[in-house]
Structure formats: structure tokens, C-alpha cells
Amino acid sequence: MDFMENKRKSNFTRKIILAASITALFFFMVKRPAAINGSTKFSQHEAGVTHVLVTGGAGYIGSHAVLRLLKDSYRITILDNLSRGNMGAVKVLQGLYPEPGRLQFVYADLGDAEAVDKIFERNAFDAVMHFAAVAYVGESTAEPLRYYHNITSNTLLLVKAMAKHGVKTLIYSSTCATYGEPEKMPITETTPQVPINPYGKAKKMAEDIILDFSKTSNMAVMILRYFNVIGSDPEGRLGEAPRPELREQGRISGACFDAARGIIPGLKIRGTDYKTPDGTCVRDYIDVTDLIDAHVKALAHAKPGKVGIYNVGTGKGSSVKEFVAACKTATGVDIKVDFLSRRPGDYAEVYSDPSKINNELNWTARFTNLEESLSIAWRWQKEHLNGYDN
Numbered sequence: 001m002d003f004m005e006n007k008r009k010s011n012f013t014r015k016i017i018l019a020a021s022i023t024a025l026f027f028f029m030v031k032r033p034a035a036i037n038g039s040t041k042f043s044q045h046e047a048g049v050t051h052v053l054v055t056g057g058a059g060y061i062g063s064h065a066v067l068r069l070l071k072d073s074y075r076i077t078i079l080d081n082l083s084r085g086n087m088g089a090v091k092v093l094q095g096l097y098p099e100p101g102r103l104q105f106v107y108a109d110l111g112d113a114e115a116v117d118k119i120f121e122r123n124a125f126d127a128v129m130h131f132a133a134v135a136y137v138g139e140s141t142a143e144p145l146r147y148y149h150n151i152t153s154n155t156l157l158l159v160k161a162m163a164k165h166g167v168k169t170l171i172y173s174s175t176c177a178t179y180g181e182p183e184k185m186p187i188t189e190t191t192p193q194v195p196i197n198p199y200g201k202a203k204k205m206a207e208d209i210i211l212d213f214s215k216t217s218n219m220a221v222m223i224l225r226y227f228n229v230i231g232s233d234p235e236g237r238l239g240e241a242p243r244p245e246l247r248e249q250g251r252i253s254g255a256c257f258d259a260a261r262g263i264i265p266g267l268k269i270r271g272t273d274y275k276t277p278d279g280t281c282v283r284d285y286i287d288v289t290d291l292i293d294a295h296v297k298a299l300a301h302a303k304p305g306k307v308g309i310y311n312v313g314t315g316k317g318s319s320v321k322e323f324v325a326a327c328k329t330a331t332g333v334d335i336k337v338d339f340l341s342r343r344p345g346d347y348a349e350v351y352s353d354p355s356k357i358n359n360e361l362n363w364t365a366r367f368t369n370l371e372e373s374l375s376i377a378w379r380w381q382k383e384h385l386n387g388y389d390n
């Protein structure tokens with residue numbers, strides 16, 4: 001009896017131990033980063049391969065950056081919450097570079113610190129290009145807290161994650177809106193930054209966070225202050241497709257194409273009494289292909305413990321009236337134009353002095369030409385009447 005009882009007990013104990021071991025193994029496998037599971041190339045550093053985390057890579061500029069980086073043999077992880085970007089753009093990129101270890105998409109919100117921490121834990125990033133942001137001046141004056149949260153606070157979280165996980169190179173998307181309305185043109189990198197709307201202020205604060213952190217670390221930092229971005233991939237694979245509900249907030253090129261397609265009745269030029277040659281605002285337009293080239297050069301020149309701050313513009317301003325004329329030529333449509341009063345938060349004249357980036361990064365705008373850049377973008381727009389949903 002005793003013997004049978006003992007045998008039953010020991011069988012029972014064995015079963016318990018087996019069940020506990022299987023459960024423990026299961027938790028171990030689920031909880032371990034992908035590297036331990038051995039499933040992805042993204043989780044391990046590889047000699048000769050630079051793995052770049054591109055935040056906002058489903059957006060307009062971010063997707064063009066990913067395209068170029070993939071072409072140049074970088075390994076890419078896109079992090080995007082798709083609040084404003086397009087899964088269609090990611091699918092185009094995945095279709096072009098389907099090989100394992102080239103491109104992965106991670107759906108996440110940068111404001112979710114826990115999720116971001118896990119993403120850094122599971123992936124071996126060498127550098128970050130931080131594009132993700134809400135980015136409309138008008139919207140920022142109406143919803144300032146959203147802008148400080150999305151731009152400033154999220155950048156802080158991202159930099160913290162980079163510091164914790166030892167990722168030492170950051171290329172940051174900043175903007176000429178951080179300069180506000182300087183008295184002297186052209187704008188150099190030492191022009192005082194006095195932003196006049198929450199968008200510019202939030203970006204300036206994010207820059208300050210990055211710069212202060214860089215003083216206490218050996219992070220390689222490149223801050224690129226873009227002027228007004230236009231155009232799209234010359235080969236027609238990607239384009240600019242903001243959410244329809246953002247049309248009102250939108251940028252001038254989007255409005256111009258919408259007017260040419262008859263989606264909106266015409267163009268509204270806000271402000272004709274600025275102190276500029278024709279009374280309309282003057283802006284420095286930069287083609288997205290040139291802009292991304294500046295990022296690639298910035299990444300190549302990034303050095304531990306060093307900070308580089310660069311304006312990315314052509315150095316030549318064009319008025320809104322000139323822009324509209326170029327848009328009419330590019331689209332072949334005689335767009336109706338209404339002249340309205342000024343929009344709050346806008347400034348009269350903004351153009352860059354690009355000599356620092358010319359000299360130090362050997363970068364110059366080679367593709368930017370108002371008519372040509374708009375013609376290329378218009379071709380994509382005509383072929384994608386529903387954006388990426390086509």
C-alpha cells in the first residue's frame with residue numbers, strides 16, 4: 001500500500017514539475033526579446049549594417065527618407081502611430097524591399113513610454129531619425145497642448161529611451177518656425193530663435209532638451225531646421241497624402257493640387273499686406289529629395305559628442321503669388337484665387353542662408369525648382385486621387 005501510495009505521489013509531483021517547466025519555458029520565450037527567439041535581424045547589431053529607427057516613417061517626409069535609406073542599404077525600422085501617416089506608403093516600401101532584415105514597421109505611439117522602451121529593448125538601433133510630429137502652424141495655435149505633448153514631451157521620451165538603451169546618434173527634424181519672424185534675412189543658424197506660435201515653440205523646446213542632454217552625454221546630434229518642403233519621389237513611388245480632414249490646415253502645395261482637382265473651389269491667399277515685394281508671404285521652398293539628401297549627409301557626418309545644427313533651404317525666397325503661378329503651370333489648371341486677411345501665427349518673409357550646410361556637409365539643393373518639383377508632385381497626385389487608398 002505504502003509503495004503504491006508513494007508511486008502515485010511521485011507521478012503527481014513529476015507531472016506538476018513538468019507542467020511548471022513548460023509554463024516557465026513559455027513565459028521565458030514570450031518575454032524574451034526577439035534576439036533570444038532568434039527570429040529577426042533587427043534585434044542584433046551587424047557589422048557593416050546601420051540600423052536606423054525612423055519615427056514618423058509612414059508620413060510624407062519620413063517615407064521619402066526611408067526610401068532613400070533603403071536604397072543606400074540601411075536597415076530600417078519605422079515607428080508610427082498612423083495618426084497622420086499612411087500604411088499605403090509603408091506597403092509601397094515593403095514591396096520595394098521585401099528581403100528579411102531590410103524594413104520592419106512597428107505600430108506604436110511615441111508618447112507611450114512603456115511601448116517605446118520595449119521597442120528599444122527588442123531592437124538593436126544604431127541611429128534615430130526623428131520625424132514623427134504634428135506639424136501645422138494654424139492647428140498649433142488652436143491646440144497648443146497637443147503640440148507641446150506630441151513634439152516636446154515625446155522627444156523627451158525618445159531621448160530617454162535612446163540614453164537608456166545606448167543609441168548614440170540622433171538626427172532631429174526641426175523647423176525654421178523656431179526662428180519666428182527675424183528682423184534680418186537670410187536666416188543663419190545663429191539668428192536668434194524667437195518662435196511666435198506653439199508649433200515653433202514646441203520644436204525649439206525639443207531642440208533645447210536634445211542640446212542639454214548632449215552636453216552630458218557623448219550622443220552624436222544633428223538638428224536640421226527645414227524650410228518649406230515640396231515635391232515627391234521623382235520616380236512616382238511615393239507622394240504627399242495628408243488626411244482629408246487636415247485640408248483646411250494644409251500646406252500650400254496640397255491646397256494648390258486640391259484646387260487643381262476641383263476638390264476645393266480655389267486657393268485662399270491669406271494676407272496681401274505683408275512687407276514683401278508683392279504683399280504675400282515669402283517662403284524658401286525645398287524639394288523633399290534635396291531634404292532627404294541632407295539627412296543622409298547629416299547621418300554620415302554625425303560624430304559622438306558633437307552637435308551640428310543646419311538650416312535646410314535653398315537660400316531663395318518665393319512669394320505665395322509666385323508659388324501659385326508655378327502651380328498653375330505645373331497643373332495646367334487656371335486655379336481660382338481668393339485673397340483673404342492674414343492667418344494668425346504666420347510671418348512675412350522667411351528664407352535661409354544655407355552656407356553652413358553647403359560648407360560643412362557638402363550639401364546643396366540640386367533638385368529644387370518650384371515648377372519642376374510641383375510637376376513631379378502633381379503627377380503622383382493625379383495617379384492617386386484617393387491618396388494611398390488607390
Ligand SMILES: NC(=O)c1ccc[n+]([C@@H]2O[C@H](COP(=O)([O-])OP(=O)(O)OC[C@H]3O[C@@H](n4cnc5c(N)ncnc54)[C@H](O)[C@@H]3O)[C@@H](O)[C@H]2O)c1
Nearest residue numbers: 056058059060061080081082083084085110132133135229
Ligand atoms: N512638411 C514640412 O514642410 C515641414 C517643415 C519643417 C519641418 N517639418 C517636420 O518634418 C517632420 C515630418 O513632417 P511631415 O510633413 O512628413 O508630416 P506628416 O504628418 O506627413 O508625418 C508625420 C508622421 O508622424 C506620425 N506621428 C505623429 N505623431 C506620432 C506619435 N505620437 N507617435 C508615432 N507617430 C506619430 C504620423 O502618423 C505621421 O506618419 C515633422 O517633425 C515636421 O515638424 C516638416
